Amino acid sequence: MLKILGLDIGTTTISAVVADAETGKILDSRTVKNDSVIDGTKLQKPEVIINTVLKIKDELAEKHSPLTAIGVTGQMHGILYLDKDGEAVSPLYTWQDESGNKPFNGETFASYLTKITGHTMASGFGLVTHFVNIRENNVPENAVTLCTIHDYLVMKLTGRKTPLMHSSDAASLGCFDLAKADFDDDALRKIAIDRSFLPEVCSDCTIVGKDENGVPVSVAIGDNQASVLGSVSDENSILVNIGTGSQVSVITDSPKALSDGEARPLNNKKFILVGAPLCGGRSFALLHKFFTECAEIFGGNKDDIYKNMDKIAEINPDEHSLTVDTRFCGTRKNPDIKGNISGITESNFNPAELTRGFLYGMANELYTLYNSFNNKGNMLVSSGNAVRKSSVLRHYLENLFGMKLHVPAHTEEASFGAAIFASVASGIYKDTFDAAKKMIHYQ
Numbered sequence: 001m002l003k004i005l006g007l008d009i010g011t012t013t014i015s016a017v018v019a020d021a022e023t024g025k026i027l028d029s030r031t032v033k034n035d036s037v038i039d040g041t042k043l044q045k046p047e048v049i050i051n052t053v054l055k056i057k058d059e060l061a062e063k064h065s066p067l068t069a070i071g072v073t074g075q076m077h078g079i080l081y082l083d084k085d086g087e088a089v090s091p092l093y094t095w096q097d098e099s100g101n102k103p104f105n106g107e108t109f110a111s112y113l114t115k116i117t118g119h120t121m122a123s124g125f126g127l128v129t130h131f132v133n134i135r136e137n138n139v140p141e142n143a144v145t146l147c148t149i150h151d152y153l154v155m156k157l158t159g160r161k162t163p164l165m166h167s168s169d170a171a172s173l174g175c176f177d178l179a180k181a182d183f184d185d186d187a188l189r190k191i192a193i194d195r196s197f198l199p200e201v202c203s204d205c206t207i208v209g210k211d212e213n214g215v216p217v218s219v220a221i222g223d224n225q226a227s228v229l230g231s232v233s234d235e236n237s238i239l240v241n242i243g244t245g246s247q248v249s250v251i252t253d254s255p256k257a258l259s260d261g262e263a264r265p266l267n268n269k270k271f272i273l274v275g276a277p278l279c280g281g282r283s284f285a286l287l288h289k290f291f292t293e294c295a296e297i298f299g300g301n302k303d304d305i306y307k308n309m310d311k312i313a314e315i316n317p318d319e320h321s322l323t324v325d326t327r328f329c330g331t332r333k334n335p336d337i338k339g340n341i342s343g344i345t346e347s348n349f350n351p352a353e354l355t356r357g358f359l360y361g362m363a364n365e366l367y368t369l370y371n372s373f374n375n376k377g378n379m380l381v382s383s384g385n386a387v388r389k390s391s392v393l394r395h396y397l398e399n400l401f402g403m404k405l406h407v408p409a410h411t412e413e414a415s416f417g418a419a420i421f422a423s424v425a426s427g428i429y430k431d432t433f434d435a436a437k438k439m440i441h442y443q
Contacts, residue, residue, distance in 0.1 A: 002068045002428055003027065005060055005215075006230075006419030007053055008223060008412065009074030009149050010034060011094060011244050014049070015412040016056050018064045019419045021428050024439030026410050027064060030056050042098065043091040046080050049149055050156055057157075061213065069207075070157065070217045071422030073226035073414050074150030076172035079126035081143035082152070086161035089140040092149050093129045095245075100128040101335050104135070110335070117187035119175050120262060122332035126173035131191060147199050148172075150220035157217045158209030165199040166206075167265040168222035173198075178255040178263060178271070205267060205425040205432070218425035223414045224249065224274060225266050229432050230417025231383045231408050233440040235270070238377035240366055240397060241413070242386040246280030248366040249273065252375045262332075267421075267432055275369025278329035279339075280362070281386045284309075286328060287358045291351070306389075312352040313359060313392040321348045324361035356392065363396035370401070381406045381442075383413040409441045 002021040008014065011034065018028040036048035061067055077095035080088050100110035100123025109132050113121035121128050130146060133139045147155075147163035155163055167181050175193070177184040181203045188195050207216045221229075227241050228249055235251045255263035255271045263271050279286070288305055295302045321343055328339035341357065380403040387393055388407060398405045410416050420435045429435035 002423075003064050003066070004069050004071060004419040004423050004426075005057065005064075005067050006071045006415035006417070006422065007057060007073070007153065008226065008415035008418060009049055009053060009153065010223065010414070011075050011096070014052055014056065015415045016053075016060055017410070017412050017415045017419060018060055018067075019416060019439065021068065021419075021423045021435075021439065024410070024441060026416070028060060029412060029415075030060065031412065032056065036092075038091060042094050042096040044094055044149075046088040046092050046149060046152060049092070050153060053153055054156065061215070065213075067213075067215045068428070069422040069426035070211065070215055071418030071420070071425070072150050072154050072157075072218065072220040073223045073418040073421075074148060074153070074220065076148070076169060076222040076224060077124050077126055078148060079129055079146045079173065080149060080152060081140050081146050082163070083140075083142045084144050084161075086155050086163075088152060089143055093126070095124040097124050097129050099132040100124065102132065108335070109135075113174070113191060116190050117175055117184070119184065119187055120333065121174045123335060124332075127175050127193065131193065134193075145197055145199055148220065151199065154208050154217055154220050157211045160209060163199040164206070164208055164219055165201050166219045166221045167201055167203040168225040169220065170199070170201045171265050172222055178265065181265065203265060203267070205421055207425050216422075216426050218418075218422040221418065221421055222264070224264065224276075225272065226414040226417035226421065227383055228266065228272055228417065229420045229436065230410075230413040230415070231440070232379075232381050233436045234379055235433055236377050237379040237381045238370065238401065238403075240380070240382045240387070242281050242362065242366075242382070242384040242393070244281055245276060245278065246362065246366060246384070247274050247276045248370045250370070250373060250375050250377045273373050273375055275366065275372065276332065277327065277362075277365045277369070278331060279326055281384070283326040283328060283339075283358055283362050284386065287355065309355050310390055310392070313355045313390070315352060317356065317392045317395050320353065320356040320360045321345070322353045322357035324354075324357035326358065326361040326365050359390060359393045360396050362386075363393060363400055366397075367400040378403075379406065380404065381408070383408060385411075406442045409443050
């Protein structure tokens, strides 16, 4: 049996799966809370994350020895700084970092960088964060490079002193030339960022090194790409992923076949067109917080609020006359956009309608982004806990997209996608779509 370990450093959870590369069967899995947030910030502690992941990895590696390969993925866009010995000398600046929205030269840092570089640069993109840190003297004096948290994990697993970054993550930092599959040197010069400070980039399914037990470890990939690889068995699929954030993705041969959203590298000269709302599943969490505060104020039961929200939404799912715009965090292109609730009448202003309105709003934001793509798909696939838990959300997605929704039989799609990627990097399969056809099954 060929056993592949897939590791995923998410924003709120850390997950791992052990998969049989020949059948796709999940042999074991772990999910724990990512308890590394620095209170009151969008920063996380890299040492806490790494220690948590290594503990899980060691437990699973011992239980399922011998492993054939290890794949790694994690939250995109964020960065941390490293010294010459490859040690972290800063916190992890996550994708939720908002420093790019601060004023600069009569606009914001992000809008200024977009104008100067010609690339879409949003707050939370690693090079936006880095540019702000340079201007505010927040780059550690002993920093010699930067990388993602999952690049850092690969370094810790293999003993590397310098990061090797996959194009899926490099593109998420900003100022990336998709045609060249590397950072845009001209754009970097315009904003005085030294290319030598940025990591080496690769685009293939590559083995970076071996862990202490001699197990090959693949280069880390972005979690959006990993979720695609771990969810779709056919490259003509539409993937809707709803977690802390959310994305709608389709696979394409050309990064130019796009009218909104962004194009991201996948592999084998393939790209994904991605529309990425900033709130995603956090929209529903926001409503949960509101109901919880109501219960606290009026002396109600705070237990099982999520369960009760699902229950009241299921009564009449097609009654959603309240219109909820779930862009509560703005958009990457326009952070000043605000969410809103409209169409309120005497009869529809109640918890059930409000809950259905939020769920429909989440689904509709994704569908609107998908409609802006020039590329379309013919099979609808969805991943993420929100879709698994809410039959109403699944119902809305099917109605909007006009297709039956397929949900993978396995959970933790990103870590499973990392395992698929590692199965190709280690030579078990010739490419990721070949692996997906063998390993991915639907409910």
